[in-house]
Amino acid sequence: MKIGFIGLGNMGAPMAANLAKAGHSVTGFDMADVVVEGVTISASAAEAAMGQDIVITMLPNGAILRAVAADVIPVMDKGATLVDCSTVDVDSARAVAEGAEATGVHFVDAPVSGGVGGAMAGTLTFMAGGSEAAFSKAAPLFDIMGQKAVHCGEAGAGQAAKICNNMILGVTMIATCEAFALADKLGLDRQKMFDVVSTSSGYSWTMNAYCPAPGVGPQSPADNAYKPGFAAELMLKDLRLSQQAADSADADTPLGQAATALYEQFVEQEDGRGMDFSAMLPRFEKRGRG
Ligand code: NAD
Numbered sequence: 187m188k189i190g191f192i193g194l195g196n197m198g199a200p201m202a203a204n205l206a207k208a209g210h211s212v213t214g215f216d217m218a219d220v221v222v223e224g225v226t227i228s229a230s231a232a233e234a235a236m237g238q239d240i241v242i243t244m245l246p247n248g249a250i251l252r253a254v255a256a257d258v259i260p261v262m263d264k265g266a267t268l269v270d271c272s273t274v275d276v277d278s279a280r281a282v283a284e285g286a287e288a289t290g291v292h293f294v295d296a297p298v299s300g301g302v303g304g305a306m307a308g309t310l311t312f313m314a315g316g317s318e319a320a321f322s323k324a325a326p327l328f329d330i331m332g333q334k335a336v337h338c339g340e341a342g343a344g345q346a347a348k349i350c351n352n353m354i355l356g357v358t359m360i361a362t363c364e365a366f367a368l369a370d371k372l373g374l375d376r377q378k379m380f381d382v383v384s385t386s387s388g389y390s391w392t393m394n395a396y397c398p399a400p401g402v403g404p405q406s407p408a409d410n411a412y413k414p415g416f417a418a419e420l421m422l423k424d425l426r427l428s429q430q431a432a433d434s435a436d437a438d439t440p441l442g443q444a445a446t447a448l449y450e451q452f453v454e455q456e457d458g459r460g461m462d463f464s465a466m467l468p469r470f471e472k473r474g475r476g
């Protein structure tokens with residue numbers, strides 16, 4: 187397949203390299219000067235998109251996605267497919283879908299989970315929104331870049347799934363960390379706390395697979411001085427998107443709102459930027475009730 191790939195950063199570069207390694211012809215573009223193995227770099231987004239069967243974007247946010255889409259959709263062939271793998275707001279995904287469909291270009295929003303490690307290993311999970319026809323065109327590429335792709339519904343459904351998942355993740359990480367900090371103050375050994383909770387009704391992915399307490403449970407960023415992993419500022423980005431979506435859909439999300447405020451404080455006023463999102467635990471350890 188002929189593929190255009192726009193946004194060759196931490197995630198996009200290894201994803202594009204994996205497509206090239208699988209034998210596809212990949213032409214890429216990034217604002218920054220980049221070199222990606224097997225990928226031909228062009229001078230603009232429009233040049234990278236022209237004449238391609240599929241154009242993939244992996245960009246920082248919805249405003250940049252809208253700007254890039256306005257450049258590339260007009261030069262794409264009718265029947266070609268635009269696949270956005272960035273994490274963006276649901277409204278931007280839907281607006282770009284409308285713009286694409288109006289000119290006969292298919293659109294799939296397909297945000298990912300799995301992080302940079304998953305992008306390099308080709309083990310990402312894709313959560314996709316768009317028509318059946320559009321999804322089936324992109325599916326062979328999801329198989330190369332990832333290990334699982336779920337077709338969640340119409341355009342925007344992929345972004346909706348991603349932010350709902352990450353809102354749960356942010357809230358449960360905070361709950362797990364505050365419970366560990368409370369257990370400390372009650373004199374409960376952390377290993378005993380893990381042994382009970384990980385096999386009781388308080389278990390969760392954050393406790394069982396990504397335990398925020400160093401030396402307890404499986405290896406996690408807590409065992410590596412809280413180096414990310416999944417950085418607190420990326421969690422904050424996703425929580426803010428969840429609240430933007432909740433505002434526009436008039437959904438009541440009090441815990442999502444509280445988690446957003448806590449990560450905002452942690453990243454912007456405390457020492458959370460650049461730390462893994464599980465570093466909420468040392469934050470709680472230092473605090474009292476007042
Ligand atoms: P990044 O900042 O490393 O990469 C983004 C790239 O886009 C940069 O190289 C930047 O130069 C480029 N760019 C910006 N504006 C552009 C434009 N107008 N035209 C062309 N290129 C442009 O970010 P990343 O970590 O690769 O993340 C990309 C997306 O994936 C984000 O939406 C992020 O939320 C999402 N995501 C990241 C992770 C992660 O662990 N890093 C995990 C899941 C999802």
